[in-house]
Amino acid sequence: MLSVRDLHVRYGRSVAALHGVDLAVPDDGVLAVLGSNGAGKSTLLRAISGTLRLHRGLITGGEIRFGDRRIDRLDPAAIVRRGVVGAPEGRQVFTRMTVEENLRAGGITRSSAERATARRRVHELFPVLRARAHQRGGLLSGGEQQMLAIGRALMSAPRVLLLDEPSLGLAPRVVEQIARIIREIHAQGTAVVLVEQNAVMALGVADHAVVLEVGRVALSGSSEELSRSEDVRHLYLGGHAETRATAERGKHKALSRWDG
Ligand SMILES: Nc1ncnc2c1ncn2[C@@H]1O[C@H](COP(=O)(O)OP(=O)(O)OP(=O)(O)O)[C@@H](O)[C@H]1O
Numbered sequence: 578m579l580s581v582r583d584l585h586v587r588y589g590r591s592v593a594a595l596h597g598v599d600l601a602v603p604d605d606g607v608l609a610v611l612g613s614n615g616a617g618k619s620t621l622l623r624a625i626s627g628t629l630r631l632h633r634g635l636i637t638g639g640e641i642r643f644g645d646r647r648i649d650r651l652d653p654a655a656i657v658r659r660g661v662v663g664a665p666e667g668r669q670v671f672t673r674m675t676v677e678e679n680l681r682a683g684g685i686t687r688s689s690a691e692r693a694t695a696r697r698r699v700h701e702l703f704p705v706l707r708a709r710a711h712q713r714g715g716l717l718s719g720g721e722q723q724m725l726a727i728g729r730a731l732m733s734a735p736r737v738l739l740l741d742e743p744s745l746g747l748a749p750r751v752v753e754q755i756a757r758i759i760r761e762i763h764a765q766g767t768a769v770v771l772v773e774q775n776a777v778m779a780l781g782v783a784d785h786a787v788v789l790e791v792g793r794v795a796l797s798g799s800s801e802e803l804s805r806s807e808d809v810r811h812l813y814l815g816g817h818a819e820t821r822a823t824a825e826r827g828k829h830k831a832l833s834r835w836d837g
Pocket residue numbers: 588589592593594612613614615616617618619620621632633634774
């Protein structure tokens with residue numbers, strides 16, 4: 578279980594980005610983190626992955642635990658070794674390196690046997706990455722780069738995968754494909770924290786969700802509950818989109834009847 582308790586984060590002296598955030602991600606869960614621009618979603622992921630300092634940010638209160646150990650004072654490499662691994666946004670793959678070299682870089686903390694197992698898993702999830710093994714990362718399409726970014730994170734055999742807006746800038750068909758793959762990764766036993774502006778996609782994939790508003794958790798609950806929440810529907814789903822989110826979930830899970 579990954580848990581965040583009363584987390585406060587600042588950037589420099591003037592920006593207080595998180596003001597007492599609480600959340601929990603069960604070992605077998607997918608947690609969606611929704612929220613509008615500037616709500617603090619990326620800050621939360623940076624705090625969990627230990628990368629805040631790269632952005633001149635600092636945890637000023639609270640704690641982050643993985644299992645029974647605190648991880649909020651560890652450096653990013655130690656957090657990856659514990660099994661909590663972030664996939665960068667797709668355009669941040671190593672563009673001059675081949676697909677295979679990108680994957681190898683992701684598995685650098687693991688033994689060669691563990692890397693071989695992880696590579697088989699990545700190739701099964703993303704056959705395109707096997708087909709394009711020797712192509713430069715920068716020549717892949719946006720969706721393929723996103724897949725490579727997720728594949729690179731999976732190479733370190735994470736227990737919790739942190740995803741920062743994997744649907745950003747992708748065509749709806751590709752977003753559906755990524756959503757399917759996230760479900761598959763979860764079904765294989767990896768917990769996922771999914772930061773998304775695309776609430777339809779996120780609520781379709783996650784079991785639970787939190788909505789951040791200016792650095793605070795404004796709402797939390799099961800994805801079904803949040804799909805039905807008036808606030809979430811107006812702010813993030815709009816129109817008939819909530820029906821789509823529910824339909825999406827219905828494809829993959831037996832749901833209680835839609836009462837909205
Ligand atoms: N490196 C930084 N230095 C100073 N302030 C920052 C920095 N990064 C983020 N912030 C501020 O912290 C707050 C939270 O930003 P954050 O990027 O976490 O939000 P977000 O929910 O991820 O937004 P978006 O969806 O636009 O990416 C905002 O007020 C933002 O301006």
